Amino acid sequence: MEPTGRIGQAAALHRQAEATVAAAAAALETQALPAADSLEQFRLAEEMRAAAGELAPGWLGAPLDALAANTPLGGSLPPQFVRLGVAQPLDDVRFPAIVPLLGTGHLTVDADARDPRVAGLLRCLMLRLLAAAPAGSLLVRAVDGTGGGSVFAPFGVLADAGLMSPPAIDRAGLRDVLTEAEKWLRPVHKNRGGRRDRVMVLILASLPELTEGADLVRIAALAQQGPESGLHLIVAGWPPPPLTAETTQPPLPRTTQVSLRNPYAVIGNPPGAMFGSIPEAVWLNAPVFLDEDPPPHLVDAVCRELADHSAAASEVSLTQLLPDAAEELWSGDAADGLGTTVGHDGETPVVLRFNDLTPHWMVGGRSGAGKTAFLINVLYGLCARYGPDELNLYLLDFKEGISFAEFVPTARDRTWLPHARAVGVESDREYGLAVLRELDAEMTRRSVAYKRAGVTRFADLRSVAAEEGRGKPMPRVLCVIDEFQVLLAGNDPMAIEAVQLLESLARKGRSYGIHLILASQTVLGVEALYAKRDSIFGQFPVRVALPGGGDVLEPTNDSAAGLPLGTAVINTAGGLGGPRGATRGHERIVRFPDPHADREVLGELRHRLWAARDPESVPPRIFAGYAHQHLADDPTYRAALAGRAGRPSALLGRVIDVGLSTAAFPLDASPGRHLAIFGSQPIGAAVLAAAALSVAAFHAPRTTRFVLSSLVAEGDDLVKELALEIGHRQEVTVVDAAGLAAELDPGQPGYRVVFGMDAAAPGSLPKLRQLLREGPSRDAHLLSWWRGLRRFSEETGGSTGREDVAGLVFLNIPGSDVSMLLGKPVDWQPRENRALLHDRHADRTVTMVPFVQPEDER
Numbered sequence: 001m002e003p004t005g006r007i008g009q010a011a012a013l014h015r016q017a018e019a020t021v022a023a024a025a026a027a028l029e030t031q032a033l034p035a036a037d038s039l040e041q042f043r044l045a046e047e048m049r050a051a052a053g054e055l056a057p058g059w060l061g062a063p064l065d066a067l068a069a070n071t072p073l074g075g076s077l078p079p080q081f082v083r084l085g086v087a088q089p090l091d092d093v094r095f096p097a098i099v100p101l102l103g104t105g106h107l108t109v110d111a112d113a114r115d116p117r118v119a120g121l122l123r124c125l126m127l128r129l130l131a132a133a134p135a136g137s138l139l140v141r142a143v144d145g146t147g148g149g150s151v152f153a154p155f156g157v158l159a160d161a162g163l164m165s166p167p168a169i170d171r172a173g174l175r176d177v178l179t180e181a182e183k184w185l186r187p188v189h190k191n192r193g194g195r196r197d198r199v200m201v202l203i204l205a206s207l208p209e210l211t212e213g214a215d216l217v218r219i220a221a222l223a224q225q226g227p228e229s230g231l232h233l234i235v236a237g238w239p240p241p242p243l244t245a246e247t248t249q250p251p252l253p254r255t256t257q258v259s260l261r262n263p264y265a266v267i268g269n270p271p272g273a274m275f276g277s278i279p280e281a282v283w284l285n286a287p288v289f290l291d292e293d294p295p296p297h298l299v300d301a302v303c304r305e306l307a308d309h310s311a312a313a314s315e316v317s318l319t320q321l322l323p324d325a326a327e328e329l330w331s332g333d334a335a336d337g338l339g340t341t342v343g344h345d346g347e348t349p350v351v352l353r354f355n356d357l358t359p360h361w362m363v364g365g366r367s368g369a370g371k372t373a374f375l376i377n378v379l380y381g382l383c384a385r386y387g388p389d390e391l392n393l394y395l396l397d398f399k400e401g402i403s404f405a406e407f408v409p410t411a412r413d414r415t416w417l418p419h420a421r422a423v424g425v426e427s428d429r430e431y432g433l434a435v436l437r438e439l440d441a442e443m444t445r446r447s448v449a450y451k452r453a454g455v456t457r458f459a460d461l462r463s464v465a466a467e468e469g470r471g472k473p474m475p476r477v478l479c480v481i482d483e484f485q486v487l488l489a490g491n492d493p494m495a496i497e498a499v500q501l502l503e504s505l506a507r508k509g510r511s512y513g514i515h516l517i518l519a520s521q522t523v524l525g526v527e528a529l530y531a532k533r534d535s536i537f538g539q540f541p542v543r544v545a546l547p548g549g550g551d552v553l554e555p556t557n558d559s560a561a562g563l564p565l566g567t568a569v570i571n572t573a574g575g576l577g578g579p580r581g582a583t584r585g586h587e588r589i590v591r592f593p594d595p596h597a598d599r600e601v602l603g604e605l606r607h608r609l610w611a612a613r614d615p616e617s618v619p620p621r622i623f624a625g626y627a628h629q630h631l632a633d634d635p636t637y638r639a640a641l642a643g644r645a646g647r648p649s650a651l652l653g654r655v656i657d658v659g660l661s662t663a664a665f666p667l668d669a670s671p672g673r674h675l676a677i678f679g680s681q682p683i684g685a686a687v688l689a690a691a692a693l694s695v696a697a698f699h700a701p702r703t704t705r706f707v708l709s710s711l712v713a714e715g716d717d718l719v720k721e722l723a724l725e726i727g728h729r730q731e732v733t734v735v736d737a738a739g740l741a742a743e744l745d746p747g748q749p750g751y752r753v754v755f756g757m758d759a760a761a762p763g764s765l766p767k768l769r770q771l772l773r774e775g776p777s778r779d780a781h782l783l784s785w786w787r788g789l790r791r792f793s794e795e796t797g798g799s800t801g802r803e804d805v806a807g808l809v810f811l812n813i814p815g816s817d818v819s820m821l822l823g824k825p826v827d828w829q830p831r832e833n834r835a836l837l838h839d840r841h842a843d844r845t846v847t848m849v850p851f852v853q854p855e856d857e858r
Ligand SMILES: Nc1ncnc2c1ncn2[C@@H]1O[C@H](COP(=O)(O)OP(=O)(O)OP(=O)(O)O)[C@@H](O)[C@H]1O
Pocket: 365, 366, 367, 368, 369, 370, 371, 372, 373, 374, 401, 565, 566, 567, 592, 593, 594, 595, 596
């Protein structure tokens, strides 16, 4: 049908509905009942009261102001009929007006909740349905487009408990609600009633201003299809004002219509049934006085009880996921895979595995959905079952949080998780990449071992090794990456390499006992994955959808709709929905605990695991993105101080790799072995100080000489400190700008350490170029800090002098300027606590955490 035709029909239907209601009202007003009928009326009303008591018992039909707050909640069956108010065919004849709703259809009121009678009715209906429904069986989604959510404010406790989403208050919110409701729909299954054990009720208290026709059409479509899927609508303000052809809507299908008159309302026939005995009666032939706002204390008491009940019902404790306390730790054998209980489906523990069939898992959920909680449960569950010889962990967290911080030693608790090999907290993408590279290298090592042993399976390799009497078995490796989309963000070389590595690990890891858990709040929309999505995600048969994480499931799989906190859909078929309605063997909804709810149990377990470790084992390598690095803690520096180090090097920071290796620039006799640090940040001075101190440590006492000079205020104190500290081991001379000029003579071996070299007066350093050219071969080196690049280029002759200084450290210098200086593109964005080190000779560029002075930490 042409759109105009459809609109025309809609308008006609609308007019027809209006005419019907008007006729009903007129009839009620004029049709005084014959007095002779009054006895009959009493009798009828009595019958109606009795019927109402049966159809809508307790919460569903009783006058709310007479109901005790402690009336028991819940029932064994979903409520079907509900009371709207009191019908009063005669002054002294009354009976409860009851309509069918859940299991049948919908309800509309022709005015929206700006009319207090409508707001009161909606709150009554909501209270009655929530109080009467079996616990947890009713999901409410609310929209209050003109009231900012105030209609539903008394039910706020339910939102806090995750039993109801906060009401939508604008067009975007309305659309989200409609989308969620559409996902709730499912085709009718022939053999089943097609109904879930849960029901969704959409309550539209008022439509947002200027709701578009397309959204109205979606509401009508939901009404048409909803009941078979357990979706029911209560819409106030329907039909919406027919302002344009687009917004002209017929009555909703399958709906009981309520029309407000003054002071009563008219109730139309319910879907598929009639109130009257003659076909012309399209309404209940009695004015109905709608129920007024329920008493606030009653709403409050019911909401609190429901919230408490839901919290108690969903409680699973961490202990229930762990092996029996009587069982020994680490009794699991990882040869054929790893398994742990991830939650409970009813009373049944649900076990998930990492093995050939389910090598990798993907976890999705909006922020605050409990991803970290789920992952921590899994990690403790695995670590209690398998020893560190059977399982090694690499844990990466890319968010600003402390997901995995509890697994590393801290000042307060020196224990750690003995299975953890490397832990990244607030990881950098560089660090993530380094971990993936290490895992890739491990995979290669394992493939060589397979070839040597002539096997193709992990379990076989372990048995060959055991037969040959080789000590420890080869462990399975699990790498967990929380917010992995950060690692893959953008389309830069790092993202490209990360995608390649992930793909290779995902594809081949399973045969080598290397497993991945990728967790994210947005699995879709990772740009770098567009081309590889299927080839990577296809390797993740296990999908775990937490609240808001439905995008790890197939688009047609709606199981994650309306999940409350503490529950997850566990799907082991790549997110596939499968036959609707049928019990899905590959999909379960589990409840899982908040592991931190019982800190005592957790603390005890962690200490037990730690105490059981091999005393020789080392703590995990830790990368904390925000942590500062100090020269005094650096192993290379300590070795140098102890006389156990090789050739002199300037130690500048820690490279962002898995082992946080020392970023060193060797100072030997080849041309160009000078160091220049660039950037206006004062930490440039700190890096230079670390460089000078470390170089001094490499030399045997009294074997070299240092000339220190500060041309800027930021260096003055450091020069004094260095003079003292280096002075213990080596000869030190401190000079001013004038003295520096004389000290630049390459004939004098030793190190010149200059703070703020760009502050030297132009032309005051005539011997600089000669020092740069000839110095290294005569053991004379320059270590310098420049606050900008320009003076450096001028002094060294721009690109012609490029080779003269081979060691370059960049702080807050834009990537484009760095590329220009180096004469090639580099991938660098200046940021806090990071520097770029380039060694021209090795042609190597690394991102590092620069050394700072402990007192620089604020
Ligand atoms: N099973 C649960 N039952 C009750 N509360 C829980 C449960 N799991 C987590 N929580 C609580 O929910 C909040 C969010 O949990 P969590 O930090 O695990 O979420 P997340 O998805 O990792 O969030 P984000 O990505 O924002 O860090 C926490 O306060 C946590 O205590």
